[in-house]
């Protein structure tokens with residue numbers, strides 16, 4: 001399959017792998033947001049969260065905790081932002097979780113166009129039909 005992350009998983013493309021087990025590989029992002037930004041990637045080719053089996057989700061959560069501890073120990077990080085893109089905003093169509101270390105002075109910000117947003121009450125009504 002012509003999938004970038006499958007190629008990294010099977011070693012066709014090199015990566016800085018910091019953790020691996022039978023279900024996932026964790027490697028450093030090639031274009032990091034902060035030092036230590038890494039990706040948890042399941043070895044099975046799935047695309048979005050809708051394809052993710054509960055047992056694999058549970059395993060990924062365990063790995064998130066393992067990596068958090070490792071990065072705290074080795075890089076002395078002050079926090080960890082965990083995120084995962086689906087469809088729009090997902091450049092690599094092989095499911096992956098971003099682990100983005102936070103540092104007290106990192107100035108890292110997610111930017112949104114907040115001026116164009118509706119009130120939460122209006123959105124609530126749309127979602128619940130109330």
Ligand code: 5GP
Pocket residue numbers: 004015016027028029030031032084085089090091092093
């Ligand atoms: P997405 O936008 O799909 O959520 O994130 C894809 C991530 O994969 C990006 O942060 C990007 O820097 C990273 N990435 C893209 N190509 C490569 C690669 O060849 N090697 C590694 N290690 N990361 C990659």
Ligand code: ZN
Pocket residue numbers: 003004005006007044045046093094
């Ligand atoms: Zn793949």
